[in-house]
Amino acid sequence: MTAQSASTGLNTFRGGPDERGRFGDYGGRFVAETLMPLILELETAYRAAKADPAFAAEIEAFQRDYVGRPSPLYYAERLTDHIREQAGPGRGPRIFFKRDELNHTGSHKINNCLGQILLAKRMGKTRIIAETGAGQHGVAAATVAARFGLPCTVYMGATDIERQKPNVFRMRLLGAEVRGVTSGSQTLKDAMNEALRDWVANVEDTFYIIGTAAGPHPYPELVRDFQSIIGQEAKAQLQEREGRLPDLLVACIGGGSNALGLFHPFLDDESVAMHAVEAAGEGIETGRHAASLTAGRPGILHGNITYLLQDEDGQIEEAHSISAGLDYPGIGPEHSWLHDIGRVKYVSATDQEALDAFQVCSRLEGIIPALEPAHALAHVLREAPNWDREKIIVMNMCGRGDKDVFAVAERLGVAL
Numbered sequence: 001m002t003a004q005s006a007s008t009g010l011n012t013f014r015g016g017p018d019e020r021g022r023f024g025d026y027g028g029r030f031v032a033e034t035l036m037p038l039i040l041e042l043e044t045a046y047r048a049a050k051a052d053p054a055f056a057a058e059i060e061a062f063q064r065d066y067v068g069r070p071s072p073l074y075y076a077e078r079l080t081d082h083i084r085e086q087a088g089p090g091r092g093p094r095i096f097f098k099r100d101e102l103n104h105t106g107s108h109k110i111n112n113c114l115g116q117i118l119l120a121k122r123m124g125k126t127r128i129i130a131e132t133g134a135g136q137h138g139v140a141a142a143t144v145a146a147r148f149g150l151p152c153t154v155y156m157g158a159t160d161i162e163r164q165k166p167n168v169f170r171m172r173l174l175g176a177e178v179r180g181v182t183s184g185s186q187t188l189k190d191a192m193n194e195a196l197r198d199w200v201a202n203v204e205d206t207f208y209i210i211g212t213a214a215g216p217h218p219y220p221e222l223v224r225d226f227q228s229i230i231g232q233e234a235k236a237q238l239q240e241r242e243g244r245l246p247d248l249l250v251a252c253i254g255g256g257s258n259a260l261g262l263f264h265p266f267l268d269d270e271s272v273a274m275h276a277v278e279a280a281g282e283g284i285e286t287g288r289h290a291a292s293l294t295a296g297r298p299g300i301l302h303g304n305i306t307y308l309l310q311d312e313d314g315q316i317e318e319a320h321s322i323s324a325g326l327d328y329p330g331i332g333p334e335h336s337w338l339h340d341i342g343r344v345k346y347v348s349a350t351d352q353e354a355l356d357a358f359q360v361c362s363r364l365e366g367i368i369p370a371l372e373p374a375h376a377l378a379h380v381l382r383e384a385p386n387w388d389r390e391k392i393i394v395m396n397m398c399g400r401g402d403k404d405v406f407a408v409a410e411r412l413g414v415a416l
Protein backbone atom coordinates (compact mmCIF):
# COMPACT_ATOMS: atom_id res chain seq x y z
CA MET A 1 0.00 0.00 0.00
CA THR A 2 1.43 3.38 -0.88
CA ALA A 3 0.62 6.32 1.30
CA GLN A 4 -0.92 9.23 -0.53
CA SER A 5 -2.37 12.40 0.84
CA ALA A 6 -5.80 13.64 -0.16
CA SER A 7 -4.37 17.10 -0.54
CA THR A 8 -0.71 17.39 -1.26
CA GLY A 9 0.52 14.12 -2.70
CA LEU A 10 2.89 13.93 0.27
CA ASN A 11 3.78 10.61 1.77
CA THR A 12 1.01 10.61 4.38
CA PHE A 13 -2.56 9.49 5.00
CA ARG A 14 -3.04 12.34 7.44
CA GLY A 15 -2.84 15.37 5.14
CA GLY A 16 -6.52 15.63 4.13
CA PRO A 17 -8.78 17.29 3.33
CA ASP A 18 -7.56 19.38 0.38
CA GLU A 19 -8.44 23.07 0.02
CA ARG A 20 -11.85 22.15 -1.44
CA GLY A 21 -12.55 20.04 1.63
CA ARG A 22 -12.15 16.78 -0.31
CA PHE A 23 -10.83 13.44 0.86
CA GLY A 24 -10.27 11.90 -2.55
CA ASP A 25 -13.71 11.95 -4.22
CA TYR A 26 -15.55 12.55 -0.93
CA GLY A 27 -16.45 15.51 1.27
CA GLY A 28 -16.71 19.04 -0.10
CA ARG A 29 -19.24 21.71 0.84
CA PHE A 30 -22.60 21.47 -0.86
CA VAL A 31 -24.60 24.13 0.96
CA ALA A 32 -27.16 26.85 0.23
CA GLU A 33 -25.62 30.00 -1.21
CA THR A 34 -26.52 31.96 1.93
CA LEU A 35 -24.51 29.52 4.03
CA MET A 36 -21.35 29.77 1.95
CA PRO A 37 -19.97 32.96 3.60
CA LEU A 38 -20.51 31.35 7.02
CA ILE A 39 -18.78 28.16 6.06
CA LEU A 40 -15.83 30.20 4.79
CA GLU A 41 -15.82 32.33 7.96
CA LEU A 42 -15.81 29.17 10.04
CA GLU A 43 -12.93 27.75 8.06
CA THR A 44 -10.85 30.92 8.43
CA ALA A 45 -11.55 31.04 12.16
CA TYR A 46 -10.68 27.38 12.57
CA ARG A 47 -7.38 27.75 10.65
CA ALA A 48 -6.39 30.60 12.98
CA ALA A 49 -7.45 28.68 16.11
CA LYS A 50 -5.63 25.53 15.00
CA ALA A 51 -2.40 27.53 14.68
CA ASP A 52 -2.82 29.32 18.02
CA PRO A 53 -1.12 27.68 21.05
CA ALA A 54 -3.46 29.61 23.37
CA PHE A 55 -6.47 27.79 21.84
CA ALA A 56 -4.80 24.42 22.38
CA ALA A 57 -3.94 25.36 25.96
CA GLU A 58 -7.52 26.40 26.67
CA ILE A 59 -8.88 23.10 25.32
CA GLU A 60 -6.32 21.15 27.32
CA ALA A 61 -7.25 22.82 30.61
CA PHE A 62 -10.96 22.03 30.15
CA GLN A 63 -10.19 18.49 28.97
CA ARG A 64 -8.34 17.89 32.21
CA ASP A 65 -10.55 19.64 34.77
CA TYR A 66 -14.02 19.41 33.22
CA VAL A 67 -14.02 16.33 30.97
CA GLY A 68 -11.64 14.21 33.08
CA ARG A 69 -8.90 13.50 30.52
CA PRO A 70 -6.67 11.68 29.95
CA SER A 71 -8.97 8.66 29.98
CA PRO A 72 -7.16 5.47 31.08
CA LEU A 73 -5.87 2.75 28.77
CA TYR A 74 -7.02 -0.40 30.52
CA TYR A 75 -5.81 -3.99 30.07
CA ALA A 76 -8.97 -6.14 29.89
CA GLU A 77 -7.32 -9.20 31.41
CA ARG A 78 -10.38 -11.35 32.07
CA LEU A 79 -11.71 -10.72 28.59
CA THR A 80 -8.28 -11.63 27.20
CA ASP A 81 -8.29 -14.89 29.22
CA HIS A 82 -11.81 -15.63 28.00
CA ILE A 83 -10.66 -15.26 24.37
CA ARG A 84 -7.54 -17.38 25.03
CA GLU A 85 -9.66 -20.22 26.36
CA GLN A 86 -11.37 -20.43 22.98
CA ALA A 87 -8.40 -19.67 20.75
CA GLY A 88 -5.87 -22.21 19.46
CA PRO A 89 -2.39 -22.62 20.98
CA GLY A 90 -0.30 -19.45 20.76
CA ARG A 91 -3.38 -17.41 19.88
CA GLY A 92 -5.33 -14.76 21.83
CA PRO A 93 -3.81 -11.25 21.81
CA ARG A 94 -4.03 -8.88 24.75
CA ILE A 95 -7.10 -6.62 24.63
CA PHE A 96 -6.93 -3.03 25.88
CA PHE A 97 -9.85 -0.61 26.25
CA LYS A 98 -9.41 3.13 25.72
CA ARG A 99 -11.83 4.26 28.38
CA ASP A 100 -13.60 7.24 26.87
CA GLU A 101 -16.80 6.10 28.58
CA LEU A 102 -15.39 7.67 31.75
CA ASN A 103 -15.61 11.18 30.29
CA HIS A 104 -18.08 13.71 31.70
CA THR A 105 -21.53 12.99 30.13
CA GLY A 106 -20.53 9.38 29.46
CA SER A 107 -19.03 9.28 25.97
CA HIS A 108 -16.50 10.78 23.56
CA LYS A 109 -19.05 13.36 22.32
CA ILE A 110 -17.88 15.95 24.85
CA ASN A 111 -14.38 16.05 23.27
CA ASN A 112 -15.90 17.52 20.13
CA CYS A 113 -18.47 19.78 21.84
CA LEU A 114 -15.77 21.34 24.01
CA GLY A 115 -13.60 22.17 21.00
CA GLN A 116 -16.52 23.59 19.02
CA ILE A 117 -17.89 25.80 21.79
CA LEU A 118 -14.45 27.26 22.45
CA LEU A 119 -14.28 28.02 18.72
CA ALA A 120 -17.76 29.60 18.91
CA LYS A 121 -16.62 31.84 21.80
CA ARG A 122 -13.53 32.81 19.85
CA MET A 123 -15.73 33.79 16.90
CA GLY A 124 -17.94 35.91 19.15
CA LYS A 125 -21.05 33.79 18.55
CA THR A 126 -23.79 34.12 21.15
CA ARG A 127 -26.18 31.26 20.34
CA ILE A 128 -25.64 27.51 19.94
CA ILE A 129 -27.66 25.06 17.87
CA ALA A 130 -27.19 21.31 17.50
CA GLU A 131 -28.95 18.25 16.09
CA THR A 132 -29.38 15.02 17.98
CA GLY A 133 -30.69 11.51 17.35
CA ALA A 134 -30.54 9.47 20.53
CA GLY A 135 -29.86 12.60 22.53
CA GLN A 136 -26.23 11.90 23.44
CA HIS A 137 -24.81 14.70 21.31
CA GLY A 138 -27.67 16.99 22.34
CA VAL A 139 -26.82 16.42 26.01
CA ALA A 140 -23.10 17.05 25.41
CA ALA A 141 -23.87 20.25 23.44
CA ALA A 142 -26.35 21.44 26.12
CA THR A 143 -23.69 20.70 28.75
CA VAL A 144 -20.99 22.90 27.22
CA ALA A 145 -23.58 25.60 26.38
CA ALA A 146 -24.53 25.69 30.08
CA ARG A 147 -20.88 25.83 31.11
CA PHE A 148 -20.12 28.75 28.81
CA GLY A 149 -23.41 30.55 29.41
CA LEU A 150 -24.78 30.44 25.85
CA PRO A 151 -28.42 29.74 24.95
CA CYS A 152 -28.78 26.41 23.13
CA THR A 153 -31.45 25.01 20.81
CA VAL A 154 -31.33 21.29 20.00
CA TYR A 155 -33.23 19.91 17.00
CA MET A 156 -34.55 16.41 17.51
CA GLY A 157 -36.95 14.28 15.45
CA ALA A 158 -40.40 13.89 17.01
CA THR A 159 -40.01 10.11 16.86
CA ASP A 160 -36.72 10.33 18.76
CA ILE A 161 -38.20 12.70 21.37
CA GLU A 162 -40.77 10.03 22.09
CA ARG A 163 -38.11 7.26 22.25
CA GLN A 164 -35.50 9.13 24.29
CA LYS A 165 -37.38 10.89 27.08
CA PRO A 166 -34.62 10.80 29.74
CA ASN A 167 -32.19 12.62 27.42
CA VAL A 168 -34.84 15.18 26.46
CA PHE A 169 -35.32 15.89 30.17
CA ARG A 170 -31.54 16.11 30.71
CA MET A 171 -31.20 18.69 27.94
CA ARG A 172 -34.00 20.74 29.50
CA LEU A 173 -32.39 20.51 32.95
CA LEU A 174 -29.23 21.87 31.35
CA GLY A 175 -31.21 24.85 30.11
CA ALA A 176 -31.48 23.90 26.43
CA GLU A 177 -34.59 24.26 24.30
CA VAL A 178 -35.45 20.99 22.53
CA ARG A 179 -37.29 21.61 19.26
CA GLY A 180 -39.24 18.70 17.78
CA VAL A 181 -38.86 18.07 14.04
CA THR A 182 -41.91 16.62 12.30
CA SER A 183 -40.64 16.46 8.70
CA GLY A 184 -39.53 13.28 6.90
CA SER A 185 -38.98 10.24 9.09
CA GLN A 186 -38.79 12.57 12.14
CA THR A 187 -35.36 11.24 13.11
CA LEU A 188 -31.71 12.33 13.06
CA LYS A 189 -31.36 13.08 9.34
CA ASP A 190 -34.39 15.42 9.50
CA ALA A 191 -33.11 17.08 12.68
CA MET A 192 -29.83 17.82 10.88
CA ASN A 193 -31.70 19.33 7.89
CA GLU A 194 -33.66 21.55 10.28
CA ALA A 195 -30.52 22.67 12.14
CA LEU A 196 -28.91 23.64 8.81
CA ARG A 197 -32.05 25.66 7.99
CA ASP A 198 -31.89 27.47 11.33
CA TRP A 199 -28.24 28.28 10.67
CA VAL A 200 -29.08 29.84 7.28
CA ALA A 201 -31.76 31.98 8.93
CA ASN A 202 -29.57 33.12 11.85
CA VAL A 203 -26.20 33.57 10.23
CA GLU A 204 -24.99 36.47 12.37
CA ASP A 205 -25.06 35.18 15.93
CA THR A 206 -25.38 31.39 15.71
CA PHE A 207 -22.80 28.58 15.87
CA TYR A 208 -23.87 25.11 14.75
CA ILE A 209 -22.21 22.30 16.76
CA ILE A 210 -22.34 19.22 14.49
CA GLY A 211 -22.16 15.92 16.35
CA THR A 212 -20.00 13.71 14.13
CA ALA A 213 -17.25 13.89 11.51
CA ALA A 214 -19.75 14.65 8.72
CA GLY A 215 -21.47 17.72 7.25
CA PRO A 216 -19.94 20.34 4.94
CA HIS A 217 -16.22 21.18 5.06
CA PRO A 218 -14.61 22.14 7.45
CA TYR A 219 -16.74 20.13 9.93
CA PRO A 220 -15.37 16.66 9.11
CA GLU A 221 -11.86 18.01 9.64
CA LEU A 222 -12.46 19.93 12.84
CA VAL A 223 -14.52 17.19 14.49
CA ARG A 224 -11.78 14.71 13.63
CA ASP A 225 -9.15 17.03 15.09
CA PHE A 226 -11.07 17.49 18.34
CA GLN A 227 -11.57 13.72 18.66
CA SER A 228 -7.96 12.86 17.82
CA ILE A 229 -7.08 13.31 21.49
CA ILE A 230 -8.35 9.71 21.85
CA GLY A 231 -5.68 8.26 19.58
CA GLN A 232 -2.94 10.64 20.73
CA GLU A 233 -3.43 9.57 24.33
CA ALA A 234 -3.72 5.87 23.47
CA LYS A 235 -0.49 6.01 21.48
CA ALA A 236 1.45 7.68 24.30
CA GLN A 237 -0.09 5.41 26.96
CA LEU A 238 0.75 2.19 25.13
CA GLN A 239 4.22 3.48 24.32
CA GLU A 240 4.85 4.18 27.99
CA ARG A 241 3.46 0.86 29.15
CA GLU A 242 4.68 -1.55 26.46
CA GLY A 243 7.19 0.49 24.51
CA ARG A 244 5.45 -0.16 21.21
CA LEU A 245 2.54 0.42 18.86
CA PRO A 246 -0.67 -1.64 18.93
CA ASP A 247 -1.26 -4.20 16.16
CA LEU A 248 -4.97 -3.60 15.68
CA LEU A 249 -7.35 -0.76 16.51
CA VAL A 250 -11.11 -1.37 16.68
CA ALA A 251 -13.94 1.17 16.99
CA CYS A 252 -17.64 1.38 16.19
CA ILE A 253 -19.05 3.65 13.49
CA GLY A 254 -22.13 5.85 13.52
CA GLY A 255 -21.02 8.95 11.65
CA GLY A 256 -17.46 7.95 12.40
CA SER A 257 -16.07 10.48 14.88
CA ASN A 258 -14.86 8.21 17.68
CA ALA A 259 -13.27 5.82 15.18
CA LEU A 260 -11.44 8.64 13.38
CA GLY A 261 -10.39 10.06 16.73
CA LEU A 262 -8.70 6.76 17.61
CA PHE A 263 -7.37 5.96 14.11
CA HIS A 264 -6.11 9.28 12.77
CA PRO A 265 -2.91 9.58 14.84
CA PHE A 266 -1.95 6.04 13.71
CA LEU A 267 -2.81 6.28 9.98
CA ASP A 268 0.83 6.56 8.91
CA ASP A 269 1.99 3.71 11.17
CA GLU A 270 2.01 0.97 8.56
CA SER A 271 2.13 -1.91 11.03
CA VAL A 272 -1.13 -0.85 12.70
CA ALA A 273 -4.28 -2.47 11.26
CA MET A 274 -7.65 -0.77 11.77
CA HIS A 275 -11.13 -2.26 11.77
CA ALA A 276 -14.25 -0.10 11.97
CA VAL A 277 -17.53 -1.74 12.90
CA GLU A 278 -20.86 -0.63 11.43
CA ALA A 279 -24.26 -1.65 12.78
CA ALA A 280 -25.69 -4.60 10.84
CA GLY A 281 -29.00 -4.28 12.75
CA GLU A 282 -31.19 -7.32 12.05
CA GLY A 283 -28.71 -8.47 9.38
CA ILE A 284 -27.36 -6.82 6.19
CA GLU A 285 -29.53 -9.13 4.06
CA THR A 286 -32.75 -7.92 5.76
CA GLY A 287 -32.17 -4.32 4.67
CA ARG A 288 -32.77 -3.25 8.29
CA HIS A 289 -29.32 -2.01 9.29
CA ALA A 290 -27.12 1.12 9.42
CA ALA A 291 -24.11 -0.14 7.43
CA SER A 292 -23.51 2.74 4.99
CA LEU A 293 -20.11 1.53 3.76
CA THR A 294 -20.94 -2.16 3.72
CA ALA A 295 -24.23 -1.73 1.84
CA GLY A 296 -24.57 1.89 0.66
CA ARG A 297 -23.26 3.90 -2.28
CA PRO A 298 -21.98 7.45 -2.77
CA GLY A 299 -24.37 10.38 -2.85
CA ILE A 300 -24.83 13.83 -1.31
CA LEU A 301 -26.35 14.41 2.13
CA HIS A 302 -25.88 17.18 4.69
CA GLY A 303 -23.43 19.14 2.57
CA ASN A 304 -20.94 16.42 1.55
CA ILE A 305 -20.41 13.51 -0.83
CA THR A 306 -20.14 10.22 1.00
CA TYR A 307 -21.50 6.67 1.18
CA LEU A 308 -25.21 6.67 2.01
CA LEU A 309 -28.04 4.22 2.46
CA GLN A 310 -30.30 5.06 -0.46
CA ASP A 311 -32.85 3.42 -2.72
CA GLU A 312 -32.60 3.13 -6.51
CA ASP A 313 -33.94 6.69 -6.95
CA GLY A 314 -31.42 8.15 -4.53
CA GLN A 315 -33.95 8.58 -1.71
CA ILE A 316 -32.23 8.27 1.66
CA GLU A 317 -33.30 5.12 3.44
CA GLU A 318 -33.83 4.87 7.17
CA ALA A 319 -31.13 3.27 9.24
CA HIS A 320 -31.92 0.59 11.82
CA SER A 321 -29.90 -0.46 14.84
CA ILE A 322 -30.50 -1.53 18.43
CA SER A 323 -28.07 1.27 19.22
CA ALA A 324 -29.60 4.68 18.59
CA GLY A 325 -26.12 6.24 18.35
CA LEU A 326 -25.25 4.20 15.24
CA ASP A 327 -28.56 4.95 13.54
CA TYR A 328 -27.31 7.36 10.83
CA PRO A 329 -27.84 6.62 7.11
CA GLY A 330 -24.47 8.16 6.15
CA ILE A 331 -20.86 8.22 7.28
CA GLY A 332 -18.18 10.90 7.45
CA PRO A 333 -16.40 11.49 4.10
CA GLU A 334 -12.91 10.67 5.40
CA HIS A 335 -14.10 7.14 6.15
CA SER A 336 -15.44 6.80 2.60
CA TRP A 337 -11.96 7.65 1.35
CA LEU A 338 -10.16 5.37 3.85
CA HIS A 339 -12.53 2.61 2.75
CA ASP A 340 -11.84 3.03 -0.96
CA ILE A 341 -8.05 3.19 -0.58
CA GLY A 342 -8.14 0.19 1.77
CA ARG A 343 -6.32 1.75 4.75
CA VAL A 344 -9.17 0.85 7.13
CA LYS A 345 -11.23 -2.33 6.95
CA TYR A 346 -14.99 -1.87 7.45
CA VAL A 347 -16.98 -4.73 8.96
CA SER A 348 -20.31 -4.99 10.74
CA ALA A 349 -21.96 -6.56 13.79
CA THR A 350 -25.66 -7.35 14.29
CA ASP A 351 -27.97 -6.26 17.12
CA GLN A 352 -27.75 -9.77 18.56
CA GLU A 353 -23.94 -9.89 18.44
CA ALA A 354 -23.77 -6.51 20.18
CA LEU A 355 -26.24 -7.65 22.82
CA ASP A 356 -24.14 -10.75 23.53
CA ALA A 357 -20.92 -8.72 23.75
CA PHE A 358 -22.68 -6.21 26.05
CA GLN A 359 -23.36 -9.02 28.53
CA VAL A 360 -19.93 -10.64 28.25
CA CYS A 361 -18.22 -7.32 28.99
CA SER A 362 -20.48 -6.54 31.94
CA ARG A 363 -19.84 -9.92 33.58
CA LEU A 364 -16.13 -10.33 32.82
CA GLU A 365 -14.85 -6.79 33.26
CA GLY A 366 -17.40 -5.07 35.49
CA ILE A 367 -17.88 -2.51 32.74
CA ILE A 368 -21.38 -2.04 31.31
CA PRO A 369 -20.62 -0.68 27.84
CA ALA A 370 -22.89 1.45 25.68
CA LEU A 371 -24.54 -0.56 22.90
CA GLU A 372 -22.41 1.34 20.34
CA PRO A 373 -18.99 0.08 21.54
CA ALA A 374 -20.64 -3.29 22.21
CA HIS A 375 -20.62 -3.58 18.38
CA ALA A 376 -16.86 -2.98 18.39
CA LEU A 377 -16.46 -5.57 21.14
CA ALA A 378 -18.55 -8.10 19.20
CA HIS A 379 -16.02 -7.79 16.40
CA VAL A 380 -13.09 -8.12 18.83
CA LEU A 381 -14.61 -11.35 20.17
CA ARG A 382 -14.90 -12.73 16.61
CA GLU A 383 -11.55 -11.50 15.36
CA ALA A 384 -9.15 -11.85 18.30
CA PRO A 385 -8.92 -15.67 18.33
CA ASN A 386 -7.17 -15.43 14.92
CA TRP A 387 -4.39 -13.16 16.23
CA ASP A 388 -1.19 -14.29 17.93
CA ARG A 389 -0.78 -14.08 21.67
CA GLU A 390 1.95 -11.44 21.59
CA LYS A 391 -0.21 -9.03 19.59
CA ILE A 392 -2.09 -6.09 21.11
CA ILE A 393 -5.59 -4.92 20.22
CA VAL A 394 -6.85 -1.50 21.39
CA MET A 395 -10.61 -0.99 21.31
CA ASN A 396 -12.31 2.33 21.94
CA MET A 397 -14.83 2.00 24.78
CA CYS A 398 -16.50 5.20 23.59
CA GLY A 399 -19.57 5.22 25.85
CA ARG A 400 -21.07 3.78 29.01
CA GLY A 401 -24.20 1.67 29.12
CA ASP A 402 -26.31 3.46 31.73
CA LYS A 403 -28.46 4.93 28.97
CA ASP A 404 -29.04 1.49 27.42
CA VAL A 405 -30.12 -0.67 30.35
CA PHE A 406 -33.83 -0.18 29.61
CA ALA A 407 -33.47 -1.11 25.94
CA VAL A 408 -31.39 -4.16 26.86
CA ALA A 409 -33.87 -5.26 29.55
CA GLU A 410 -36.66 -5.07 27.00
CA ARG A 411 -34.69 -7.16 24.49
CA LEU A 412 -33.92 -9.73 27.19
CA GLY A 413 -37.58 -9.87 28.19
CA VAL A 414 -36.95 -8.47 31.68
CA ALA A 415 -39.57 -6.13 33.15
CA LEU A 416 -38.09 -3.19 35.08
Ligand SMILES: *Cc1c(COP(=O)(O)O)cnc(C)c1O
Binds near residue numbers: 213325399
Ligand atom coordinates in the same frame (compact mmCIF):
# COMPACT_ATOMS: atom_id res chain seq x y z
C1 LIG B 1 -22.93 9.03 19.16
C2 LIG B 1 -22.20 7.83 19.58
C3 LIG B 1 -21.54 7.00 18.65
C4 LIG B 1 -21.57 7.21 17.17
O1 LIG B 1 -20.95 8.37 16.73
P1 LIG B 1 -19.53 8.39 16.00
O2 LIG B 1 -19.47 9.75 15.43
O3 LIG B 1 -19.49 7.31 14.98
O4 LIG B 1 -18.50 8.17 17.05
C5 LIG B 1 -20.83 5.92 19.12
N1 LIG B 1 -20.79 5.64 20.45
C6 LIG B 1 -21.39 6.40 21.37
C7 LIG B 1 -21.27 6.03 22.80
C8 LIG B 1 -22.13 7.52 20.97
O5 LIG B 1 -22.74 8.28 21.90
